[in-house]
Amino acid sequence: MDRIMVAVAIGMALVFAIGVVLGVIAMVSMASNREDRLGTLTRQPPDVIARGARRMVGLGLRDITPRDTEEVRR
DSSP states (O other), rough: OOOOHHHHHHHHHHHHHHHHHHHHHHHHHHHHHHHHHHHHSSSSSSSSHHHHHHHTTTOOOOOOOOOSSSSOOO
16 A cells, blocks of 8 residues: 555544544533533433433432422521
8 A cells, every 4th residue: 555545544534533532522511511501410311412421421320319399498
């Protein structure tokens, strides 16, 4: 194989890998913002993206108690 072809193939693989990494970061960021806004970290994930982001970062519902739905003001 020609050296130029190998360099082009390596460059294309690097661009593809960087795109995948940036896509994963964007997905986790969007899901995290949505869950923070909705306050759903102590419940089931609201959608598929949030479920995938939880699975990727290793967050589950272990040992987490949900918020009280009614706040008692004194």
